[in-house]
Amino acid sequence: MTEKKTTPSSLSGRLESAAKLLAAVSAVISAIVIPVFLNSYTEKNRRAELFLRTMTEREKSDTDIRQSMFQSLLTGYLGSLKEDFVKADEESLRRRIMFLELLTVNFQEFFNAKPLFEDVYRRLERNLEAATTEKDRRTWTALEEQLIRASTNIVSRQARMLNNIGTSAVFNITQGESICVRLYDREDFAVLRRSDRASLFRSFDAGPCLEPPGASAGRGAGSTGGAVAEPRGDSRRQSLEITPLAISKAWATVQVGIHEDVFDKRVFTGSLLRGSITFDISYFDLPYMDNTKMSDGSRFALVLRGVAGDSVEIEAIRFRNDFISLRDRPYFEEMIQKLQKGDTAGVP
Amino acid sequence: MKKAIRPWLVVVCLALLSQPLMATELFGTVYSKGSPVANLTVEVKETNVKIKTGPNGEYRLDLSPGNYTLLVRGREFPVSVGSSPTRRDIQL
Numbered sequence: 149m150t151e152k153k154t155t156p157s158s159l160s161g162r163l164e165s166a167a168k169l170l171a172a173v174s175a176v177i178s179a180i181v182i183p184v185f186l187n188s189y190t191e192k193n194r195r196a197e198l199f200l201r202t203m204t205e206r207e208k209s210d211t212d213i214r215q216s217m218f219q220s221l222l223t224g225y226l227g228s229l230k231e232d233f234v235k236a237d238e239e240s241l242r243r244r245i246m247f248l249e250l251l252t253v254n255f256q257e258f259f260n261a262k263p264l265f266e267d268v269y270r271r272l273e274r275n276l277e278a279a280t281t282e283k284d285r286r287t288w289t290a291l292e293e294q295l296i297r298a299s300t301n302i303v304s305r306q307a308r309m310l311n312n313i314g315t316s317a318v319f320n321i322t323q324g325e326s327i328c329v330r331l332y333d334r335e336d337f338a339v340l341r342r343s344d345r346a347s348l349f350r351s352f353d354a355g356p357c358l359e360p361p362g363a364s365a366g367r368g369a370g371s372t373g374g375a376v377a378e379p380r381g382d383s384r385r386q387s388l389e390i391t392p393l394a395i396s397k398a399w400a401t402v403q404v405g406i407h408e409d410v411f412d413k414r415v416f417t418g419s420l421l422r423g424s425i426t427f428d429i430s431y432f433d434l435p436y437m438d439n440t441k442m443s444d445g446s447r448f449a450l451v452l453r454g455v456a457g458d459s460v461e462i463e464a465i466r467f468r469n470d471f472i473s474l475r476d477r478p479y480f481e482e483m484i485q486k487l488q489k490g491d492t493a494g495v496p
Numbered sequence: 497m498k499k500a501i502r503p504w505l506v507v508v509c510l511a512l513l514s515q516p517l518m519a520t521e522l523f524g525t526v527y528s529k530g531s532p533v534a535n536l537t538v539e540v541k542e543t544n545v546k547i548k549t550g551p552n553g554e555y556r557l558d559l560s561p562g563n564y565t566l567l568v569r570g571r572e573f574p575v576s577v578g579s580s581p582t583r584r585d586i587q588l
Contacts, residue, residue, distance in 0.1 A: 317534060317551070318528065318531045318532065318533050318534065318553075319533060319534040319535045320533050320534070320535050320536040320537075327535060351552075352534050352535065352551050354548070453529065454529075456569045459569075463531070
């Protein structure tokens with residue numbers, strides 16, 4: 149019987165051998181690489197879960213501490229209020245100021261204590277008016293100043309932080325006077341031009357904000373007047389026309405007109421009054437809490453910085469709508485960054 | 497001819513002498529709690545000279561050299577103006 153010999157040199161044989169060899173190598177490599185990859189992926193997932201769990205636990209314990217602290221402080225304040233309801237003497241008011249300061253310092257992003265501040269201030273004012281001796285007047289005045297200082301310390305810090313992510317202008321304004329505050333971005337003041345195509349804008353102008361010619365006539369004519377042509381442009385900015393209507397020791401009533409300034413290729417084409425609101429601003433307004441949203445999605449806050457006779461010093465701050473209070477930002481951003489990078493080296 | 501010129505010369509000299517000394521610039525910035533304040537009146541005491549601060553709290557006044565008192569929000573700030581531009585920042 150003759151043996152049939154297969155020649156390994158034939159092409160198909162070689163290919164078949166190569167394929168078998170390749171399959172074997174691939175199987176070996178896969179057997180090594182796939183578990184390593186799966187292991188690494190699993191390890192990353194495990195670390196991310198551990199990190200999230202740790203962050204969650206930390207947030208939870210922080211929240212529990214704050215909840216307990218808040219409850220104690222508020223109970224203490226209301227308890228003090230209940231006890232001293234009739235008395236309202238120096239000691240009881242001093243205690244209330246202390247509680248308010250503690251509440252505001254620790255819970256400024258969550259709790260608006262303005263009504264409580266104003267209540268204490270009104271009591272102090274009543275005591276001051278009823279004081280018969282110079283010593284009493286000095287006592288009540290000192291307590292008023294302490295109360296205002298407790299609030300303005302927090303307010304100025306909040307204003308500074310918001311100014312870091314937005315823009316602000318500080319100005320002096322007399323009762324009955326109007327000024328126009330331009331809440332533009334900082335770089336806008338270098339590039340935007342007035343209608344003469346040459347003059348730059350300033351952050352404020354004395355007098356009312358501009359409107360397109362005929363706009364006031366159109367409004368005054370009511371329904372019988374023809375529609376005023378809206379200025380055309382490719383971009384818009386916000387301005388505020390601020391007029392103090394009344395000024396007292398610790399607050400002012402202001403009328404604020406919100407204007408939309410229209411620009412065409414960075415040249416001013418007109419301004420439209422989008423709304424007018426009247427409200428009180430006081431030393432006890434917290435810009436984190438007391439702010440107004442505008443049509444472009446940003447927010448503005450007015451901070452009362454001082455009262456001098458018939459004029460007030462106001463800071464107008466504009467900031468982004470997506471601002472998150474500072475107490476949350478570090479944790480929130482840290483979490484998002486670590487999730488995105490997959491870096492859990494910082495896991496405690 | 498000389499007699500005709502003399503009266504005119506006297507008049508011109510009197511007119512020149514009655515003019516104030518060459519004015520120089522007094523400038524600066526008004527700050528309140530560390531921030532420049534716009535639209536605040538800066539007044540020179542016992543004169544009619546006053547100006548409002550600009551958007552960055554800046555002010556500029558043309559004054560003859562001498563000693564003055566600036567009034568800002570009822571408070572007094574002494575300043576000495578020399579023959580060259582003088583800077584005086586004010587902290588309220």
